[in-house]
Amino acid sequence: MPPHTPTGRRTATASVTAIALALPLLVAVPARAEGCSVDQRELANCNLIVRTPGTGGGGGGTGGSGNSGPTLPPPPEGLTPEQAQGVVPVPGVDPPAAAPPAxxxxxxxxxxxxxxxxxxxxxxxxxxxxxxxxxxxxxxxxxxxxxxxxxxxxxxxxxxxxxxxxxxxxxxxxxxxxxxxxxxxxxxxxxxxxxxxxxxxxxxxxxxxxxxxxxxxxxxxxxxxxxxxxxxxxxxxxxxxxxxxxxxxxxxxx
Structure with a gap:
């Protein structure tokens, strides 16, 4: 068995260091919600923003505002948005309102x-x-x-x-x-x-x-x-x- 030399030890140490540095690039780390200041050890305690390709996201990037569904019309005067649900037709969702009687x-x-x-x-x-x-x-x-x-x-x-x-x-x-x-x-x-x-x-x-x-x-x-x-x-x-x-x-x- 050949004797161990200092050069051999330095080579092995360098290889281990290179593998350790590469690991963060191979493991996908979920993104943190804005304002989450904890480090990676506390990620499980943050609210995560899960981004799926094609769905965009809330602010930032080129994903836009995401698929938020049909735009709701403003509620009639005197009604809250909750009270207007089922009363104000939603374009593309509710059928058109019936024509007024003759x-x-x-x-x-x-x-x-x-x-x-x-x-x-x-x-x-x-x-x-x-x-x-x-x-x-x-x-x-x-x-x-x-x-x-x-x-x-x-x-x-x-x-x-x-x-x-x-x-x-x-x-x-x-x-x-x-x-x-x-x-x-x-x-x-x-x-x-x-x-x-x-x-x-x-x-x-x-x-x-x-x-x-x-x-x-x-x-x-x-x-x-x-x-x-x-x-x-x-x-x-x-x-x-x-x-x-x-x-x-x-x-x-x-």
């Missing part, structure tokens, strides 16, 4: 919600009058009609109706027009019968009154297809009311 659909709802008053007939004298006697005529129900506003999205529809006149069917006289509801004193609406009702079934005229309303609707808001329009007049007829018309008998004497 104004005609809201108008149909307003029509369905409209309730006109019942028309009730009154006369004075009541139930029975006489030929040649002025008979007062009036109705209940001669009132303005207005629906509650119906709002969906950025449009509000409302329907209104105004009574214009009353058309009376008095048995011996049809389409007798009064321009208002009339009253018990008969100043604005009255009729004087010319013949008795004795020949009518039951001995009475079956009189009716029909109130005719002018109807219109309006739409307010940016989603409105139009601002409104008039609708056909709406007639509402009363139930038939019997009215006996008699004749006053006079004794002329001889």
């Amino acid at each position: 104004t005609a659909d809201l108008l149909a709802m307003a029509k369905a919600a409209t309730r006109f008053p019942e028309v009730v007939v009154h006369t004075a004298p009541k139930d029975k009058t006489f030929v040649g006697l002025r008979t007062s005529l009036w109705v209940e129900g001669f009132d303005d009609v207005e629906t509650k506003p119906i709002s969906i999205g950025a449009q509000t529809v409302q329907l209104t109706a105004e009574p214009k006149f009353v058309s009376w069917d008095l048995g011996e006289k049809k389409d007798f027009i009064c321009q208002d509801a009339g009253s018990e004193d008969g100043k604005t609406c009255n009729y004087t019968f010319k013949r008795s009702s004795a020949a009518e079934p039951g001995g009475a005229y079956e009189i009716t009154a029909t109130i005719v309303w002018d109807v219109a609707w309006t739409c307010v808001g940016v989603d409105c297809d139009t601002g409104g329009a008039t609708l056909p007049q709406n007639p509402i007829q009363s139930e038939p009311t019997p009215l006996t018309v008699g004749e006053i008998q006079t004794n002329t004497g001889q």
